[in-house]
Amino acid sequence: MRVFKSFLFLAPALMLAVTVPQAGAAEYKTVKVKVSTAGNTVTLGGTVVPYKEVTLSAQIPGQIKFIGGQEGDSFKSGAKLVTIDDDDLQARRRSAVAQILAAQAALNNANVQYSSEMINPSINRQQNTTSGFGMPQMFDKMFTRPFASSMGQAKPGIQRYADVQRQINVVNQARSALMSAQARLEEIDVSLRDATLTAPFDGVIVAKKIEVGDSVQPGKPLLVFAYVDFLRIQSEVPVRLVSGLKKGMFVPARIDAGGGVNVKARVAQIFPIADKTRHTVTVKFDLPKGVPGGPGMYSEIIIPDPTNRATPALVIPQAAISMRGPLPSIRVLVNGKPSIRLIRVGTPDGNGNVTVLSGLKGDEDVIIDAPKS
Numbered sequence: 001m002r003v004f005k006s007f008l009f010l011a012p013a014l015m016l017a018v019t020v021p022q023a024g025a026a027e028y029k030t031v032k033v034k035v036s037t038a039g040n041t042v043t044l045g046g047t048v049v050p051y052k053e054v055t056l057s058a059q060i061p062g063q064i065k066f067i068g069g070q071e072g073d074s075f076k077s078g079a080k081l082v083t084i085d086d087d088d089l090q091a092r093r094r095s096a097v098a099q100i101l102a103a104q105a106a107l108n109n110a111n112v113q114y115s116s117e118m119i120n121p122s123i124n125r126q127q128n129t130t131s132g133f134g135m136p137q138m139f140d141k142m143f144t145r146p147f148a149s150s151m152g153q154a155k156p157g158i159q160r161y162a163d164v165q166r167q168i169n170v171v172n173q174a175r176s177a178l179m180s181a182q183a184r185l186e187e188i189d190v191s192l193r194d195a196t197l198t199a200p201f202d203g204v205i206v207a208k209k210i211e212v213g214d215s216v217q218p219g220k221p222l223l224v225f226a227y228v229d230f231l232r233i234q235s236e237v238p239v240r241l242v243s244g245l246k247k248g249m250f251v252p253a254r255i256d257a258g259g260g261v262n263v264k265a266r267v268a269q270i271f272p273i274a275d276k277t278r279h280t281v282t283v284k285f286d287l288p289k290g291v292p293g294g295p296g297m298y299s300e301i302i303i304p305d306p307t308n309r310a311t312p313a314l315v316i317p318q319a320a321i322s323m324r325g326p327l328p329s330i331r332v333l334v335n336g337k338p339s340i341r342l343i344r345v346g347t348p349d350g351n352g353n354v355t356v357l358s359g360l361k362g363d364e365d366v367i368i369d370a371p372k373s
Helices: 004-017 087-119 135-150 154-193
Strands: 018-020 029-032 032-040 041-057 062-067 081-083 196-198 202-208 221-238 250-255 261-270 280-286 298-305 311-317 322-324 327-334 337-343 344-347 351-356 364-371
Touching: 041 202, 041 280, 081 202, 087 154, 154 196, 221 298, 311 364, 327 344
Parallel strands: none
Antiparallel strands: 018 337, 029 364, 032 311, 041 221, 041 298, 062 081, 081 196, 202 221, 221 280, 250 261, 250 298, 261 280, 311 351, 322 327, 327 337, 327 364, 344 351
């Protein structure tokens, strides 16, 4: 009850008019209070985020050997950011190169043996050379082998086919060993490439999670790298309000930097799926280039509420408002003389105007520029 009485005591003060003796009405620059009919709006909190951001993680185990810079340092695309010690990989690569050379030699030898088999079949070669000017060998070719083949005791054709297939298999095995060694070398080269992390685009380091000498395992986050020439506001919008947003539309926004900066933000992305726990949809808003502040700062977004009908509202220039203690105030002309009014303000519209919730009737002349004394 005590709080309620205090409110009744302060309520008339909001409409209090204080006459201040100043110069004539013609010396003041005034504007008429405007009545604007607009839909109700809702102010939502958000966070300033980079236009794009990536987390660089370790791909191989090892010790951190080099870090390109600290938080806030800028890098061009392709610049080296982190290097992991690769001495073990270099040794394995040399071993793989040696295996390739050995496999290549084995393949060359297999090809030579295959060619020898095709030109001079092994079935015609004797392991031991006989004397007598080759007469026993010639007798064997002309009489013994044909007679054994005709009697079904030998199959020279089958033996010839088996000899050729054996040499073909040797060639294929040597070729497979060479391909396996080459694949192993390619695998090691990929790991060596992963030992050095480079900037994926122009940007700055926004978070460093390691130091030189740290031991890391695959998957450990190393750096957070971001493109911050353009910034965005990310906000969680209740599902009932998402229908009032369209990609490309502009909405008023306020960034908590330098006493507060009012800007126009463009709806850049509306996520297609709502959070099943909070029943909100993530929405990102593009900010103008060069806006003060940086990632992580608090911000506010003013979006339309399609669930409420439009209502008339009094609108005055934001520049006409001054603070008198905890309450905002303006000066209006009453019978040609300035008078101070304490008001309650609503949300700015992003065009330099602000709505007035109480303290004005709607027909006043608001002073926006006083005469010079």
